[in-house]
Amino acid sequence: QFSDSAGYVGFANLPNQVHRKSVKKGFEFTLMVVGESGLGKSTLINSLFLTDLYPERYIPGAAEKIERTVQIEASTVEIEERGVKLPDVRCLSFSPLPYHSFKTIIHYIDNQFERYLHDESGLNRRHIIDNRVHCCFYFISPFGHGLKPLDVEFMKALHGKVNIVPVIAKADTLTLKERERLKRRVLDEISEHGIRIYQLPDADSDEDEEFKEQTRVLKASFTSSLSFIPFAVIGSNQLIEVKGKKIRGRLYPWGVVEVENPEHNDFLKLRTMLVTHMQDLQEVTQDLHYENFRSERLKRTGKPVEEEVVDKDRILQQKEAELRRMQEMIAQMQAQMRMKPGDD
Amino acid sequence: PHAGPVESKNEAAMSELVPEPRQKPVVPMKPMGINASLLGYIGIDTIIEQMRKKTMKTGFDFNIMVVGQSGLGKSTLVNTLFKSQVSRKSSGWNREEKIPKTVEIKAIGHVIEEGGVKMKLTVIDTPGFGDQINNENCWEPIEKYINEQYEKFLKEEVNIARKKRIPDTRVHCCLYFISPTGHSLRPLDLEFMKHLSKVVNIIPVIAKADTMTLEEKTEFKQRVRKELEVNGIEFYPQKEFDEDLEDKTENDKIRQESMPFAVVGSDKEYQVNGKRVLGRKTPWGIIEVENLNHCEFALLRDFVIRTHLQDLKEVTHNIHYETYRAKRLNDNGGLPPMTVETEESHESNL
Numbered sequence: 001q002f003s004d005s006a007g008y009v010g011f012a013n014l015p016n017q018v019h020r021k022s023v024k025k026g027f028e029f030t031l032m033v034v035g036e037s038g039l040g041k042s043t044l045i046n047s048l049f050l051t052d053l054y055p056e057r058y059i060p061g062a063a064e065k066i067e068r069t070v071q072i073e074a075s076t077v078e079i080e081e082r083g084v085k086l087p088d089v090r091c092l093s094f095s096p097l098p099y100h101s102f103k104t105i106i107h108y109i110d111n112q113f114e115r116y117l118h119d120e121s122g123l124n125r126r127h128i129i130d131n132r133v134h135c136c137f138y139f140i141s142p143f144g145h146g147l148k149p150l151d152v153e154f155m156k157a158l159h160g161k162v163n164i165v166p167v168i169a170k171a172d173t174l175t176l177k178e179r180e181r182l183k184r185r186v187l188d189e190i191s192e193h194g195i196r197i198y199q200l201p202d203a204d205s206d207e208d209e210e211f212k213e214q215t216r217v218l219k220a221s222f223t224s225s226l227s228f229i230p231f232a233v234i235g236s237n238q239l240i241e242v243k244g245k246k247i248r249g250r251l252y253p254w255g256v257v258e259v260e261n262p263e264h265n266d267f268l269k270l271r272t273m274l275v276t277h278m279q280d281l282q283e284v285t286q287d288l289h290y291e292n293f294r295s296e297r298l299k300r301t302g303k304p305v306e307e308e309v310v311d312k313d314r315i316l317q318q319k320e321a322e323l324r325r326m327q328e329m330i331a332q333m334q335a336q337m338r339m340k341p342g343d344d
Numbered sequence: 345p346h347a348g349p350v351e352s353k354n355e356a357a358m359s360e361l362v363p364e365p366r367q368k369p370v371v372p373m374k375p376m377g378i379n380a381s382l383l384g385y386i387g388i389d390t391i392i393e394q395m396r397k398k399t400m401k402t403g404f405d406f407n408i409m410v411v412g413q414s415g416l417g418k419s420t421l422v423n424t425l426f427k428s429q430v431s432r433k434s435s436g437w438n439r440e441e442k443i444p445k446t447v448e449i450k451a452i453g454h455v456i457e458e459g460g461v462k463m464k465l466t467v468i469d470t471p472g473f474g475d476q477i478n479n480e481n482c483w484e485p486i487e488k489y490i491n492e493q494y495e496k497f498l499k500e501e502v503n504i505a506r507k508k509r510i511p512d513t514r515v516h517c518c519l520y521f522i523s524p525t526g527h528s529l530r531p532l533d534l535e536f537m538k539h540l541s542k543v544v545n546i547i548p549v550i551a552k553a554d555t556m557t558l559e560e561k562t563e564f565k566q567r568v569r570k571e572l573e574v575n576g577i578e579f580y581p582q583k584e585f586d587e588d589l590e591d592k593t594e595n596d597k598i599r600q601e602s603m604p605f606a607v608v609g610s611d612k613e614y615q616v617n618g619k620r621v622l623g624r625k626t627p628w629g630i631i632e633v634e635n636l637n638h639c640e641f642a643l644l645r646d647f648v649i650r651t652h653l654q655d656l657k658e659v660t661h662n663i664h665y666e667t668y669r670a671k672r673l674n675d676n677g678g679l680p681p682m683t684v685e686t687e688e689s690h691e692s693n694l
Binding site: 010013021124229252279287298322326330 | 398425460463502505508614646650654673
């Protein structure tokens with residue numbers, strides 16, 4: 001493995017060292033799915049991770065639906081394969097009704113940022129848990145002609161806070177032509193409204209020879225990633241026998257829709273994208289969304305938000321506010337520490 | 345109609361419903377067979393490949409400090425380690441270059457590349473250490489330098505608009521050169537390592553090991569290990585930071601048998617058995633630097649570069665830096681004091 005050829009030092013091995021460490025450490029990943037109730041979010045999550053996270057849910061009647069404006073279901077899935085521990089994936093499902101609760105979702109996301117900021121500023125940073133939302137699947141109804149006004153509002157409110165991946169739900173209600181038309185429409189509207197969705201990192205062309213055959217298909221789909229977003233998906237909790245195999249699908253009189261058949265829908269591509277981009281999704285959350293939150297948060301001194309005015313007094317005020325916050329935190333911790341005798 | 349109360353009820357409901365500490369899986373996973381297919385198709389390899397891509401794109405910093413009396417072969421060793429002239433040898437033969445009156449800190453950076461991976465290597469030399477008549481406290485300028493790098497990093501970290509990748513000038517590894525007297529450690533050696541092992545990863549090496557026979561080497565190493573233990577000096581890899589059994593087993597072997605590495609450095613090549621090797625030519629034979637029968641250079645190289653490079657950085661960041669930061673926050677009741685420097689650098693960020 002280590003070549004002792006002249007001139008070879010060996011630090012090209014570093015990526016392996018980095019990988020080994022992060023594999024051992026593992027990391028936390030939170031996936032949020034947002035969309036109208038009844039679009040198949042829970043079913044899709046079950047299909048994604050091949051588990052029944054939500055066995056036989058109770059579907060509320062119309063009258064009760066008005067009362068329950070936000071349903072939050074959270075569950076954790078541990079994925080392990082070949083001794084490689086992938087992140088703990090936590091799935092949150094939100095079903096908002098119009099106008100009431102996207103603020104609630106925003107608050108939730110902000111709260112996680114706030115908590116992380118607090119932990120990051122603390123004294124003991126060894127075991128910070130990352131509960132921030134790393135990815136949001138936004139479910140678009142297949143029954144309309146594109147984005148609804150609610151969809152636009154929602155995505156615009158969320159795109160500065162979380163990586164948005166638009167998904168067309170229940171894609172089996174559409175023919176392939178209708179699907180293409182809807183996708184194009186949705187993409188146009190997304191760009192029209194200036195909505196920023198998650199961009200897949202570009203695959204470099206000079207890596208072709210390095211990728212193995214089994215990932216060739218994967219790469220091909222990424223070089224033209226735009227043609228697959230939004231992902232048109234189908235989910236199913238049922239196993240159906242097709243050609244002697246049991247597969248996840250939906251049985252209709254006119255045929256069987258197979259969840260994992262790339263010719264029937266984009267489910268596999270969505271799943272592949274999620275699993276192989278978990279790290280990138282987490283990084284973009286950290287480097288972009290969280291940093292934006294953090295700098296906005298630290299700038300706020302309680303006064304109404306003004307335009308960016310650069311002057312020394314303002315900087316001084318900010319630093320003093322920061323100092324005060326830190327001092328409060330320290331005072332709290334010191335008080336706690338004083339209660340423990342003999343520690344240092 | 346229900347705008348106000350419903351919303352606040354939801355917020356309350358929200359904080360109740362979402363579990364706070366992450367719980368273990370609520371639903372047990374299906375048997376491995378089905379799940380293996382989930383990722384079998386995709387291939388764990390692509391995930392590894394993505395990480396490799398990312399590391400290669402961003403490159404990485406590595407800062408190594410060398411400490412020891414002049415003439416112990418520090419620069420030669422570093423050049424040998426990285427197979428390039430990254431450290432300028434102090435020409436001891438040149439009468440114009442005097443030994444500095446105090447300990448100087450000289451940091452020189454180089455970018456070297458291998459297999460598509462770019463490394464920004466900084467070698468921090470400490471000429472003057474241990475060379476004075478009175479060497480009291482000559483470790484102080486070194487400790488000061490190390491802490492200054494922690495301070496620099498901390499200042500950048502607490503900035504409002506901070507850089508995505510904070511430039512890392514912190515010392516990841518300090519090679520301490522022990523003179524091959526064959527007797528024992530000198531008081532200066534113990535002084536230095538006692539103080540500095542608390543702030544930086546110290547890797548002790550026995551320099552110019554070709555002055556000792558195999559028996560002398562083994563005995564000397566044992567004695568040095570004993571002395572370090574008796575004096576409570578924790579060199580890298582520190583026992584308390586072993587993360588799991590796998591680490592502990594691997595590191596125990598290194599701590600108890602291999603370290604301190606007895607090394608020989610050279611930037612000259614000779615022909616041995618048809619191969620070109622780095623070595624030192626003497627009338628009684630050629631000492632091959634990379635030959636494990638001759639010296640432990642290859643062990644040191646593999647240890648620092650091929651297996652523990654990332655860990656050296658992580659221990660520096662997660663342990664030494666955090667210790668510094670916690671002390672800083674406690675001492676000052678808050679952030680680092682505002683200096684003119686801070687304001688200027690802040691303005692340049694805006």
